[in-house]
Amino acid sequence: YCILFLQRRGAISYDSSDQTALYIRMLGDVRVRSQVGFEPERRSSHPYLCIDFRTLHSKRVHRLLSFQRYLHSSRLLRGIPQQMPLHILDEDYTGQARCMLDKVGNWNFDIFLFDRLTNGNSLITLTFHLLNQYGLVELFQLDMVKLWRFLVMVQEDYHSDNPYHNAVHAADVTQAMYCYMREPKLAKSLTSYDILLGLLAAATHDLDHPGVNQPFLIKTDHYLASLYRNTSVLENHHWKSAVGLLRETGLFSHMPPEDRSDMERDLGSLILATDISQQNEYLSRFRLHLDQQNLSLTSASHRHFILQMALKCADICNPCRPWELSKQWSEKVTEEFFQQGDIEKKHHLEVSPLCDRETNSVGNIQIGFMTYVAEPLFAEWARFSDTRLSQTMLGHMGLNKASWGGLQQELSSASEEADPTTAATKDGDTAGTTEGTSSKEIPQGSNVS
Numbered sequence: 184y185c186i187l188f189l190q191r192r193g194a195i196s197y198d199s200s201d202q203t204a205l206y207i208r209m210l211g212d213v214r215v216r217s218q219v220g221f222e223p224e225r226r227s228s229h230p231y232l233c234i235d236f237r238t239l240h241s242k243r244v245h246r247l248l249s250f251q252r253y254l255h256s257s258r259l260l261r262g263i264p265q266q267m268p269l270h271i272l273d274e275d276y277t278g279q280a281r282c283m284l285d286k287v288g289n290w291n292f293d294i295f296l297f298d299r300l301t302n303g304n305s306l307i308t309l310t311f312h313l314l315n316q317y318g319l320v321e322l323f324q325l326d327m328v329k330l331w332r333f334l335v336m337v338q339e340d341y342h343s344d345n346p347y348h349n350a351v352h353a354a355d356v357t358q359a360m361y362c363y364m365r366e367p368k369l370a371k372s373l374t375s376y377d378i379l380l381g382l383l384a385a386a387t388h389d390l391d392h393p394g395v396n397q398p399f400l401i402k403t404d405h406y407l408a409s410l411y412r413n414t415s416v417l418e419n420h421h422w423k424s425a426v427g428l429l430r431e432t433g434l435f436s437h438m439p440p441e442d443r444s445d446m447e448r449d450l451g452s453l454i455l456a457t458d459i460s461q462q463n464e465y466l467s468r469f470r471l472h473l474d475q476q477n478l479s480l481t482s483a484s485h486r487h488f489i490l491q492m493a494l495k496c497a498d499i500c501n502p503c504r505p506w507e508l509s510k511q512w513s514e515k516v517t518e519e520f521f522q523q524g525d526i527e528k529k530h531h532l533e534v535s536p537l538c539d540r541e542t543n544s545v546g547n548i549q550i551g552f553m554t555y556v557a558e559p560l561f562a563e564w565a566r567f568s569d570t571r572l573s574q575t576m577l578g579h580m581g582l583n584k585a586s587w588g589g590l591q592q593e594l595s596s597a598s599e600e601a602d603p604t605t606a607a608t609k610d611g612d613t614a615g616t617t618e619g620t621s622s623k624e625i626p627q628g629s630n631v632s
């Protein structure tokens with residue numbers, strides 16, 4: 184699959200056949216998809232106990248092993264007395280963080296600033312605030328202490344050393360989900376149950392993300408890949424981890440068992456929808472509904488489908504944020520890709536597409552992602568919810584794409600000036616140079632070291 188990704192410095196060129204499928208393939212390998220269903224994790228009430236790090240084989244990867252250290256410290260932290268919301272906020276910052284929460288429905292909401300003002304507790308604080316604001320705590324008779332403990336554990340189970348897939352990303356997705364659920368069409372039809380589910384799914388959708396992608400887990404024979412049979416490996420794990428925390432904290436233990444299991448199932452169906460390799464299936468169904476105008480939000484299953492689409496949008500809405508925010512996300516996600524590439528090189532594994540820092544740049548990754556993944560999704564979303572927010576998002580995406588394009592151009596003209604040979608190959612590229620990005624054929628740093 185690596186060879187299918189044709190890319191050259193300073194510009195993007197793709198194999199012509201099916202560019203969208205190609206791009207999606209890079210992000211979540213569909214090659215290994217199997218048609219198995221989703222069996223419940225046997226010991227799902229304690230999902231982390233199932234992770235045996237010794238199964239990482241001879242290709243031991245330190246980054247993944249840090250997982251264990253992380254879980255260990257997390258277990259210790261869980262023993263400390265529960266703190267209630269306001270106490271975690273430093274006095275000086277409490278006021279400013281509160282002030283920001285007054286504008287939590289704003290698309291320009293600066294989650295990075297909010298995270299700093301809450302001393303790194305953006306996910307807990309934001310989710311707690313939204314659940315309270317909607318009155319969901321009273322409505323579902325949630326125990327405040329259990330809820331707080333649940334949110335603390337959720338936040339802790341994100342890896343703070345991941346450049347991108349950390350608790351701030353989860354907080355960002357939760358904030359975006361909130362914005363979407365406030366859109367008129369949704370606001371007037373969603374039930375309290377839908378809203379509770381939407382917020383919980385957003386907050387937990389990447390829980391315990393290892394900072395590497397599914398193809399990596401498969402090729403290193405990671406335990407999770409075999410557990411989930413190479414299919415939506417990460418998403419299944421996020422879901423099962425969330426269910427584990429729900430059960431461990433007993434957040435819904437006062438509800439009838441049928442309701443609890445419905446909740447767990449629906450949570451899974453939302454989280455699994457964030458598997459980017461399934462994007463085309465979701466998009467086709469969305470288009471069909473929009474073309475035939477037969478979405479009826481009085482139907483629970485249609486509302487659930489819209490929640491899935493909303494969560495998918497929230498998950499990849501980075502390109503639709505104002506440049507200052509969007510740019511930071513782009514840099515973070517690229518750094519996470521590159522770190523995976525570094526690990527792959529170090530362990531003499533094939534370097535995954537987009538993960539080689541020698542042949543990719545933030546800009547070319549972003550432009551490709553917008554063109555083949557984000558734009559098609561947000562175009563349909565704007566058809567469904569034709570509002571100011573949708574127009575704002577598309578507007579930002581257009582501007583951000585142009586900005587990356589401009590930066591790419593500056594970069595490539597700078598390198599042409601510096602190195603006349605790149606300029607020469609760049610023009611006459613069609614046959615030879617494109618293959619060069621197949622990472623195996625590029626002389627790797629590992630040969631030297």
Ligand SMILES: *[C@@H]1O[C@H](CO)[C@@H](O)[C@H](O)[C@H]1NC(C)=O
Pocket residue numbers: 215217401402409412413
């Ligand atoms: C998962 O993929 C790997 C590598 O392609 C393969 O060896 C393994 O048999 C697959 N496992 C399942 C359950 O399909």
Ligand SMILES: *[C@@H]1O[C@H](CO)[C@@H](O)[C@H](O)[C@H]1NC(C)=O
Pocket residue numbers: 468471472475477
């Ligand atoms: C409505 O939407 C679904 C998509 O799930 C489609 O299969 C169906 O044929 C559509 N049309 C009507 C008239 O129900």
Ligand SMILES: [Zn+2]
Pocket residue numbers: 352356388389457498
């Ligand atoms: Zn995510």
